[in-house]
Amino acid sequence: MASRPKATILDIAREAGVSKSTVSLVLQGSDLIRPETALKVRKAIEDVGYVYNRGAANLRKAHSNVIGMVINDLTNPFFAEMAVGMERVFQSAGIVPFIANTAENPVRQEEVLKSLMEQGVAGLIVSPARGTTPGAFRRIEMAGLPIVFTMRRLPESRIPVIAPDNHRGAWLATAHLIGKGHRRLAFFGGSSDLVVYHERLGGFREACEALGIAKRDTLVVEGETSRKGGIACLETARAMADPPTAALCFNDAVAFGVMLALRKRGLEPGVDFAVVGFDDVVEAQHYMPALTSVAVDSAGLGERAAHVMLKMIQSRTTRAEDHIGAVNLVVRDSCGPDRRAGMGDAA
Amino acid sequence: MASRPKATILDIAREAGVSKSTVSLVLQGSDLIRPETALKVRKAIEDVGYVYNRGAANLRKAHSNVIGMVINDLTNPFFAEMAVGMERVFQSAGIVPFIANTAENPVRQEEVLKSLMEQGVAGLIVSPARGTTPGAFRRIEMAGLPIVFTMRRLPESRIPVIAPDNHRGAWLATAHLIGKGHRRLAFFGGSSDLVVYHERLGGFREACEALGIAKRDTLVVEGETSRKGGIACLETARAMADPPTAALCFNDAVAFGVMLALRKRGLEPGVDFAVVGFDDVVEAQHYMPALTSVAVDSAGLGERAAHVMLKMIQSRTTRAEDHIGAVNLVVRDSCGPDRRAGMGDAA
DNA sequence: ACCTATAAATGGAACGTTCCAATAAATCAA
DNA sequence: TTGATTTATTGGAACGTTCCATTTATAGGT
Numbered sequence: 001m002a003s004r005p006k007a008t009i010l011d012i013a014r015e016a017g018v019s020k021s022t023v024s025l026v027l028q029g030s031d032l033i034r035p036e037t038a039l040k041v042r043k044a045i046e047d048v049g050y051v052y053n054r055g056a057a058n059l060r061k062a063h064s065n066v067i068g069m070v071i072n073d074l075t076n077p078f079f080a081e082m083a084v085g086m087e088r089v090f091q092s093a094g095i096v097p098f099i100a101n102t103a104e105n106p107v108r109q110e111e112v113l114k115s116l117m118e119q120g121v122a123g124l125i126v127s128p129a130r131g132t133t134p135g136a137f138r139r140i141e142m143a144g145l146p147i148v149f150t151m152r153r154l155p156e157s158r159i160p161v162i163a164p165d166n167h168r169g170a171w172l173a174t175a176h177l178i179g180k181g182h183r184r185l186a187f188f189g190g191s192s193d194l195v196v197y198h199e200r201l202g203g204f205r206e207a208c209e210a211l212g213i214a215k216r217d218t219l220v221v222e223g224e225t226s227r228k229g230g231i232a233c234l235e236t237a238r239a240m241a242d243p244p245t246a247a248l249c250f251n252d253a254v255a256f257g258v259m260l261a262l263r264k265r266g267l268e269p270g271v272d273f274a275v276v277g278f279d280d281v282v283e284a285q286h287y288m289p290a291l292t293s294v295a296v297d298s299a300g301l302g303e304r305a306a307h308v309m310l311k312m313i314q315s316r317t318t319r320a321e322d323h324i325g326a327v328n329l330v331v332r333d334s335c336g337p338d339r340r341a342g343m344g345d346a347a
Numbered sequence: 348m349a350s351r352p353k354a355t356i357l358d359i360a361r362e363a364g365v366s367k368s369t370v371s372l373v374l375q376g377s378d379l380i381r382p383e384t385a386l387k388v389r390k391a392i393e394d395v396g397y398v399y400n401r402g403a404a405n406l407r408k409a410h411s412n413v414i415g416m417v418i419n420d421l422t423n424p425f426f427a428e429m430a431v432g433m434e435r436v437f438q439s440a441g442i443v444p445f446i447a448n449t450a451e452n453p454v455r456q457e458e459v460l461k462s463l464m465e466q467g468v469a470g471l472i473v474s475p476a477r478g479t480t481p482g483a484f485r486r487i488e489m490a491g492l493p494i495v496f497t498m499r500r501l502p503e504s505r506i507p508v509i510a511p512d513n514h515r516g517a518w519l520a521t522a523h524l525i526g527k528g529h530r531r532l533a534f535f536g537g538s539s540d541l542v543v544y545h546e547r548l549g550g551f552r553e554a555c556e557a558l559g560i561a562k563r564d565t566l567v568v569e570g571e572t573s574r575k576g577g578i579a580c581l582e583t584a585r586a587m588a589d590p591p592t593a594a595l596c597f598n599d600a601v602a603f604g605v606m607l608a609l610r611k612r613g614l615e616p617g618v619d620f621a622v623v624g625f626d627d628v629v630e631a632q633h634y635m636p637a638l639t640s641v642a643v644d645s646a647g648l649g650e651r652a653a654h655v656m657l658k659m660i661q662s663r664t665t666r667a668e669d670h671i672g673a674v675n676l677v678v679r680d681s682c683g684p685d686r687r688a689g690m691g692d693a694a
Numbered sequence: 695a696c697c698t699a700t701a702a703a704t705g706g707a708a709c710g711t712t713c714c715a716a717t718a719a720a721t722c723a724a
Numbered sequence: 725t726t727g728a729t730t731t732a733t734t735g736g737a738a739c740g741t742t743c744c745a746t747t748t749a750t751a752g753g754t
């Protein structure tokens with residue numbers, strides 16, 4: 001079953017008794033071809049098992065119908081949700097997104113971007129890996145390839161960004177915690193080499209300040225943005241004298257970790273310690289207790305990013321506006337009142 | 348910032364004062380070129396912002412360094428885990444996997460496969476969408492393109508399959524349930540148009556028969572392979588007279604749904620009703636209660652699939668052995684003994 | 695000095711498409 | 725009939741690579 005040399009447009013031209021140009025026209029659905037001729041050609045294509053060679057075509061035509069989507073953590077359901085949103089809009093535009101994972105590895109990211117470019121993609125939607133160097137996207141910008149960032153922004157870059165309003169989300173969540181009577185608050189997870197981290201932490205800090213929580217009643221512990229990271233954060237927090245009674249977590253994964261660690265210590269999340277997450281992944285509503293979280297509308301963000309990309313491609317420009325997506329706090333069961341405060345009131 | 352016509356190998360040849368052939372050789376890392384010349388060329392490449400055109404190259408060379416991975420549900424963490432396994436082995440082989448999602452839609456799958464082929468991938472790893480028609484992969488086989496299925500097999504197809512031992516996994520899980528004293532068992536979720544479904548259900552049935560559970564004490568309810576599907580399954584099961592006391596679920600997502608529905612009815616998973624999942628995704632161990640599940644080693648399966656693919660590519664063959672991966676039941680907290688049986692014993 | 699062997703670099707054809715300009719065939723107006 | 729117009733079809737050049745066959749430069753042996 002050795003594969004014979006694969007069929008080309010000329011083979012099918014011969015088979016159908018027409019010229020290669022005619023075949024090409026049929027392939028492009030041109031209406032310059034007589035319907036019966038087109039039919040003959042299509043039959044030949046079918047018989048021969050021809051597969052179109054887009055590489056060859058792109059040699060002449062400007063651009064392909066594929067865009068690359070580069071994400072930093074395929075394992076985070078957040079990105080899957082976003083990808084689904086994108087796919088919805090790309091599909092109706094006849095373009096196919098290819099997804100590549102970088103696993104937070106800048107070197108891998110470099111390779112993946114290179115491959116995608118060589119493949120001749122029409123554009124790139126990227127959620128940059130942690131530790132991406134500022135110059136990593138210079139090549140792409142030089143090539144004039146449309147690119148947009150999602151979720152994460154790079155320190156000094158003019159590449160358009162589609163992201164949620166991190167500052168506001170954190171503010172909202174923090175205010176909610178304070179409203180529940182908590183006076184000693186923590187911010188758990190994330191690391192300071194991410195711009196998002198500063199945005200979220202900034203929202204947390206400002207809310208504390210605005211609502212009368214002194215900075216010394218505030219605890220910030222960095223950590224991996226995963227369940228494991230969350231567990232670690234809680235451990236270090238509990239080890240302190242006069243520990244916090246509530247935490248805003250960098251994302252839902254961290255929050256899940258915190259809840260886990262709480263249980264392991266015999267504490268009940270939501271009653272003994274309040275926790276709020278960020279992103280509102282689908283799991284959030286299914287957890288026990290259901291997690292209060294900042295919903296960022298990941299699918300919507302994905303759609304938005306896809307639209308921006310489409311516009312860039314069509315208008316052959318490389319500039320676009322940033323888009324900061326609305327967020328809202330969805331309150332569930334993971335944040336009861338501060339028990340000590342509550343008891344104080346009752347006494 | 349309009350993109351000037353992009354640089355080609357000739358531009359950089361001129362820039363470096365050599366011939367295009369020399370540049371080509373440098374690009375391929377040939378040792379026929381004097382190191383200093385190579386350096387000159389590499390500098391020109393950098394200066395000019397050249398990007399390699401793999402489409403053009405593939406016109407002459409046989410095959411590319413990308414393989415396509417087509418999956419039916421990006422949203423299922425199981426696939427993300429598998430993808431990560433694959434990436435590990437592909438990366439060290441210098442090949443880049445592009446992932447495309449079909450969302451269980453055979454039409455979408457068709458488009459995606461077409462795109463991938465046109466792009467000139469070296470091979471395809473596919474987890475077919477539900478309802479894939481038998482002929483869907485004929486084109487690919489005709490083209491002699493290496494292809495392997497993961498997780499799912501098609502009714503009558505000679506394409507190699509990498510999948511876990513579904514039959515054995517289901518048998519093990521069912522035996523465990525029976526060992527806990529349960530006598531009225533259910534199989535929840537999945538639909539009969541999937542071969543996997545029959546494999547898992549078959550294991551369930553055989554275990555029941557072998558261990559003395561009559562067929563009429565057995566309940567099978569089909570359903571979506573998602574949390575939602577799980578919820579629905581439990582509802583219909585509880586609506587029956589003399590309902591089951593334990594269930595083997597088609598996969599973990601279904602199991603999570605069942606546990607959710609249990610709680611909603613005021614029943615405690617693991618004590619009032621036993622549930623076991625399938626796949627053992629990472630969430631399983633973090634749930635409350637932690638879910639007993641059949642571990643299939645998704646990352647390992649991914650690695651395996653990648654190795655098989657690599658071998659196929661290297662030996663330019665299109666045939667390979669199936670691989671049935673070992674499974675094992677990891678027992679956690681979601682399956683207590685049958686309470687009625689327990690009480691009966693005590694009385 | 696010469697010829698030979700080796701090392702380094704090069705020109706040209708080929709790969710599978712698109713698209714322009716050109717041709718061939720069919721239709722119409724006179 | 726003839727020329728003009730429209731409708732279908734076609735050849736050829738170009739796209740950016742690779743690779744074979746050559747050429748040119750360098751070194752070695754006598």
